[in-house]
Amino acid sequence: MLNRKLMGFLLILALSLAGAPIREGFGWGDEGHRYVNLVAVEKLPADMPAFFKNAARRISFLGPEPDRWRDAKELYSALRVVNNSDHYIDIDNLENFKALPNDRYAYAESVRARGLNADEIGFLPYAALEAFQKVSVSFRYWRQTKDPEEKAQIEQNIIYYAGVLGHYIADGAQPLHATIHYNGWSTSWNPDEFTREPLHTRFEAEFVKAHIKAEDIGPLVKTAQSLREPFSAIMNELLDSHQQVETLYRMEKISPWDANNRSTESKQFVVKRLAVAAQLLANLWYTAWLD
Secondary structure (H helix, E strand, O other): OOOHHHHHHHHHHHHHHOOOOOOOOOOOHHHHHHHHHHHHHHOOOOOOOHHHHOOHHHHHHOOOHHHHOOOOOOOOOHHHHHHHHHHOOOOOOHHHHOOOOOOHHHHHHHHHHOOOOHHHHOOHHHHHHHHHHHHHHHHHHHHHOOOHHHHHHHHHHHHHHHHHHHHHHHHHOOHHHOOOOEOEOOOOOOOOOOOOOOOHHHHHHHHHHHHOOHHHHHHHOOOOOOOOOHHHHHHHHHHHHHHOHHHHHHHHHHOOOOOOOOOHHHHHHHHHHHHHHHHHHHHHHHHHHHO
């Protein structure tokens, strides 16, 4: 018979693996997230603080950071579960997204009132908005403080928050993070006979790693500009991504998304999505600085 200590360990392990299902897939893989952050830094205007522009390598490294929090090797699932739904939002009924509240709890309540579960639909725009505000607040304190040591500490916070913001903005440009069809067509209604086989990782990681470089993205991104409505800009990116879902699936029928896909059209599609992310990210950073 198992002793009590071993039984206790097995119970904890079972509980850590149970609970809400975890979506597979990590937006754009490691490379795509790094590229988006790196290109966004390159597109910042001259009046952006030098410490920020000089931290390009660190900010690039932080692009995949929120995916690192979903490490399945952890004994406890707490971090993985609470972080998981920040990476997507299912925009498959546009009526539900015409007028969103500007905080996640009001959003969750409005979703609950319709008999739906916000954890299942996703919180991506709110994860992005919250990260943006952390950058904005930190810049404000950076301006106010006169203490050089505190200023240096705040600079490190800004760099970290900015890198994490980049992750969610890049996720928002990935069409499969804006739909219930995130890893194969998932409903019985499928008139175009889109694949039901898993394609999420093949699209965002295998293809990107094999065929995309940061220098492919840069020419499509302009110098950052200030945004009047940051949350609206974040939602517009997501709505645009949702519009690309069927295009992505149609392209899969012609040239499957994987490392062997040599299609110029496929590469252009992915580069454009990554450029959309880099552009919005640079604009958000610059807006946070000017706020």
